[in-house]
Every structure is written in C-alpha cells, then in structure tokens.
Amino acid sequence: MSLIIPIVNMISVSVPKENTAVGLGMNTMLRNLGGAVGPVLATTIISTYSDKIGPPILPTVMTFGNKTAFNLIFALGIVLMIIIIALSLTIKNYTFHKTKMKT
Numbered sequence: 226m227s228l229i230i231p232i233v234n235m236i237s238v239s240v241p242k243e244n245t246a247v248g249l250g251m252n253t254m255l256r257n258l259g260g261a262v263g264p265v266l267a268t269t270i271i272s273t274y275s276d277k278i279g280p281p282i283l284p285t286v287m288t289f290g291n292k293t294a295f296n297l298i299f300a301l302g303i304v305l306m307i308i309i310i311a312l313s314l315t316i317k318n319y320t321f322h323k324t325k326m327k328t
Contacts, residue, residue: 266301270294 232252240248271290274297279286 267298270297270301 233249236248236252237245271294272288274291274294275288276291277286277288
C-alpha cells in the first residue's frame with residue numbers, strides 16, 4: 226500500500242491534464258493484472274514442490290510447500306525485479322507535446 230499512493234501521485238503530476246484519466250486507468254489495469262497473475266504463479270510453484278505431512282496411520286495427509294518452492298518464488302521475484310529495473314533504465318522519458326489546433 227505504501228507504493229500505490231506515490232505512483233498515483235507521480236502519474237497525476239507527470240501526465241498532461243487531458244490524459245490523466247487514461248494514465249490512472251492504465252495504472253489500475255496493470256496493478257490488477259499483476260495481482261491476478263502473481264498468486265496463480267506462486268500457487269503453481271508451491272503445488273509443484275510440496276511435501277506430504279501427517280501421520281502415516283491416518284488416510285488424510287496434508288501437503289505443504291517445501292523450502293525449494295519458497296526459494297524459487299523468491300528467486301523469481303529477484304529476477305523479475307532486475308528485469309524491471311533494467312527496462313526502466315533503458316526506456317526514454319516520453320513527454321507529450323501540445324498540438325496546435327487549426328482554426
């Protein structure tokens with residue numbers, strides 16, 4: 226939550242007034258997309274690398290993610306962070322130019 230408010234403020238200040246709604250809409254869409262993909266990816270990794278825990282006498286055995294799953298999730302987060310930082314450093318700062326209206 227501490228990152229959402231500064232990003233909204235940054236978009237509001239850096240985008241021209243007529244495009245503020247589009248910028249904030251894109252921010253919300255990308256945030257929702259990341260919030261939908263992240264948990265599914267983490268669940269897939271945890272269910273792939275899981276250990277069965279429970280007494281061998283009972284027929285019900287619970288499975289939990291093992292440390293390999295959590296290490297992979299952490300490594301994936303680090304890799305994605307490095308890729309995003311590299312992309313953000315190479316992208317040019319695009320500025321909007323005001324267009325003159327023909328009369």
